[in-house]
Amino acid sequence: MRRRSFLTLGSAGLALAQKRSQRTPVLDCDCSFAPQQQRGRGAGLGQSSLAGFERLQSGLKVMAMKVFGVSLTPTSDRPYVFCKLETNQGLVGWGEGTLEGKAGATMACIEDFRDFVIGADPMQVEHIWQSMYVHSFYRAGPVMGSAMSAIDQALWDIRGKALGVPVYKLLGGPLDPRGVRGYYHADGVRTPEALAKLRETAIQQGVSCFKTGLPTYYEWIETRKKVSAAVKSMQILRENLGPEIDIAVDFHAKTSPSVASILVKEVEPLNLLFIEEPCPPENVQAMAKIARRSTTPIATGERLVGLFGCRELIEMGVVDILQTDINHVGGITGLWKVSQMAAVSGISMAPHACEGPIGGLATLHVNAAMPNFVVQEVCGQIQPGPTDKIWQDWLGFPAMRMVEGRFPLSQKPGLGFDLTEESLAKYPFGGTRPMARVFHEDGSVAEW
Amino acid sequence: MNRIINRRMRLSVAFAPQTAAAKTDTGDSITEMRWFPVREPRSGNRYTLLRMKTRSGLTGWGECAHAAEQDSRALEKDWIGKSATLYAAIDSSSPLAGALDMALLDILGKACRAPLYRVLGGPTRHKVRAFTDSNEAAFSAVAVAAPKPASRNQGKSYQNQVQSLIQQLPEDRDFVLSAQGALTHGDAASVAHAIEASHPLWFDEPCSVSNLETVRKVSGETVTPLGFGRGISDAGVFQALLREGLVDIVRPDIAQWGISGARRIAVLAEAYYVAIAPNHDGGPVGTAAAIQLAASVPNFFIQHVPLPHDPKDREMRSAIVSGGLETPRDGFLQVPTGPGLGIEVNELALEKYRAA
Secondary structure (H helix, E strand, C coil): CHHHHCCCCCCHHHHHHHHHHCCCCCCCCCCCCCHHHCCCCCCCCCCCCCCCCHHHCCCCCEEEEEEEEECCCCCCCCCEEEEEEEECCCCEEEEECCCCCCHHHHHHHHHHCHHHHCCCCCCCHHHHHHHHHHCCCCCCCHHHHHHHHHHHHHHHHHHHHHHCCEHHHHCCCCCCCCCEEEEEECCCCCCHHHHHHHHHHHHHHCCCEEEEECCCCCCCCCCHHHHHHHHHHHHHHHHHHCCCCEEEEECCCCCCHHHHHHHHHHCHHHCCCEEECCCCCCCHHHHHHHHHCCCCCEEECCCCCHHHHHHHHHHCCCCCEECCECCCCCHHHHHHHHHHHHHHCCCEECCECCCCHHHHHHHHHHHCCCCCECCEECCCCCCCCHHHHHHHHHHCCCCCCCECCEECCCCCCECCCCCCHHHHHCCCCCCCCCCCCEECCCCCEECC | CHHHHHHHHHHHHHCCCCHHHHCCCCCCEEEEEEEEEEECCCCCCEEEEEEEEECCCCEEEEEECCCCHHHHHHHHHHHCCCECCCHHHCCCCCCCHHHHHHHHHHHHHHHCCCEHHHHCCCCCCCEEEEEECCCCCCECEEEEECCCCCCCCCCHHHHHHHHHHHHCCCCCCCEEEECCCCCCHHHHHHHHHHCHHHCCCEEECCCCCCCHHHHHHHHHCCCCCEEECCCCCCHHHHHHHHHCCCCCEECCEHHHHHHHHHHHHHHHHHCCCCEECCECCCCHHHHHHHHHHHCCCCCECCEECCCCCCHHHHHHHHHHECCCCCCCECEEEECCCCCECCCCECHHHHHHCECC
C-alpha cells in the first residue's frame, strides 16, 4: 500500500495542455484503467508533471517547439526532420529525427509530443525521455523512436549550453581529445585502378576505414555464380586498398540468412572490419545463426529503437558491433544507454548515420565518451559532395568532414553549432517520398 | 613503401592508450588527491573520504570503504594532471573506482554550477525513499537481519526463527530480510518460500551468487522478490542475473561503483524492468552520492542508509556532512539543490574522527 501511495498517476501532457489552452480535457477512455478514475490518496489527478519538482527546477523552461522538414532536392526520400526548442532564457536547442520514407509521420509524431515538452525543464532530459516513452503506452517503433531522438538531442543541446560545456563532457569524455575516428563510403569504387587511387587519397588524408555494399540483389538461395561474384567484389577491395585500411561491407539485409552464412564464411580470409546487416533485423536467432558459423565480425543495429530493441542481441552475444543510430534509437540518451549495455558484454559500437548534420554532430559527442567505440559512419565520400557544401553553408564549418581520419570535436557548449531557420528556408519540405523500391526478376519484392 | 610504414606508425599511434594525450593541462586538471580515513567511535565502522582538487580551485569529494596505500598511489599516478571531467575513463576494476567517480562528478557538477542530477539529466524524482537497519518511523522500511544459522540446512526450525523475527514487526511495516549471502541454497529457498505471505520488500542476498544454477533453484521456488549486488564487482554478473531472470532488485554498492558505475548497472536493469536499490555500508558522502544517483536514474526504488544506533556515531556523521542529509521526512530523503554532490564536508571533523 505504501508503495502505491507515492505513485503519482498524473497525466503530464493533460495538465500542461490545460494550462496552455484552458481547454477541458476530453477523457475518451471510460475504462477502469484510466488514471483519471483512480481517485483518493496519492492518485494525483490534475497534478502536472512538475508537481513536487518545483524546488529542484533549473529555471529554464521550454517555451516553443518548431518542427522542420528540409528537402535538399524536391524529390528527396529523406527530407531532414529537425526540431528546434526555444526556452524562456533565449537558449535554443536543435535535434534531428530524419527517418527515410517517413518524414511526414515523424514530423507529426514530434508534434504529438508537444505537451511533453512545452513548459518542461529542459535539464530533465532523462525524465522527459521516460515520460515520452512510457506514457506513449505503445512503446516505440522507428517513427516514435525518431521523434523522441529529435527532442532528446534538442534537450541535450540546451543542457550543454546552459551548463556551459560540450555535451561530451557531460557524458564523461572526451576519451580521445583528437576526435572521433570515422569512415567514408566508397560507393561505386570497384575497379583496381579506382581503388588504388582511393587508397592513395586515404593515406594522404589519414583516413583509416571505408565501407561499401554488395554489387547486386540476392534470391533466397544463390549458387556458385552469384556467390563467387559477391566474394570477388570483396576480395578486390582488400587486394587494392591494402592490408592497413579497415574495410566494412554492408549487406543491407539484401541477403537471406542462408546466402549470408555462405558469404561471411567465404570472406573470412579478407579480415574485414565487419559485415553489416547480413539479414533483416527483426529476428535475432536468424542473425545469430549467421554469426555463429563465421569468424567475420557481424554488425547490426541501425534500425533498432531503444535499449529494449538491443537487449536480446547483446545478452545473447550475437553480434560483435552495434550500430544504433542517434536519430532513431532515442537520441543521445538512447545511444549512450545502448553503448553502456553493450560495453558490459564486450560488444563494440560503430554508430550509423545517414541523415543530416545535426544527428551527425550529436553522435560524435556520445562516441567521445564510449569506452567501446570503434568507428563512426558518415554518409559521404572521401571527396566532398554537394551535401557537404550545403552543410558548410548552414553551420559555417565543414560538418562531418574528417581531419587526419577523425571528426574533430567542438569546444563549444551544447552540440557545438549554430543554425538559423533562415538558412533552412532555401530547402522547403518537398513532402514525404518513399525509399527506393526494388523487385526481383519475377516481380516479387526484394530487400535492398 | 615508406608511405605504408608511415601509415602503419600512424595507425599504431591512433590505437595506443590515450593516457598521454588526455593529460592536456586545462583549468579542470586534477592537482591533488588526499585520503581521510575515519572511524565511527562506537560502531567502529570505518570508511575513507577522498578529497580531490583541481587547478581551477574546485574541490570534489568521494568515499570508499578503505584506501590501501598501494591503490591510492596507483590512482594518483593515473589521474593527477588529467581532466577532472573524464569520468568515462574510470577503470572500474580499480578498488577505488567508486570514490574517484564521486569526486570527479562532484567537480563536474561544481564546474557546471549545477547539482549532479541535473548534469546527468534528472531530477527523475523529487524525493528519495529510504530504509535503515533499525525500526525508525522516519524511514519508510526496515532491514531485518536474518539470524546467523547455527548449522547448515536446518530446514523448518530456521524458518520458524526467521518468521518469529518478522512477526515482531508492526503490522504493515515494510521490511527487507537480509541474509548477507550466508544461507545454503536449500535454506534460502525454503525461507524465501516461507516468507511469501509476509510480503517483504525483498529477500536480500539469500545465498551466494557464485553459481547461478543454485540461485535459479531459489528463485524457481518462490515469488518473494530477491535482491543481489553487495560484493559483486563485475557488471557481467549483474548482466547474467538479469538475463536469467534471477533478480528483482539489483544492489550495486555505491562506494564500490560510484555514481556512474551504479548508473551503468541501472541501465542494464532498465532493459529487464528491474530497479536498483544501491547497497551502502559507509558514511554520509556515500549517502549524498546515492541521493544524486537516485535522482538521476528512472529505475531507482529505495536507498539503504547505514545509520548507526549510537548517538555518538550519528553525531560524527552529521559533523562531517551537516544539513540533515541522512534524516528522512515521511520516509523520504530530501534531494539537495547545491552544486555537485550538494554537500559541504567539514574537514575539522575528519581530523577529529580520524581512524588511527
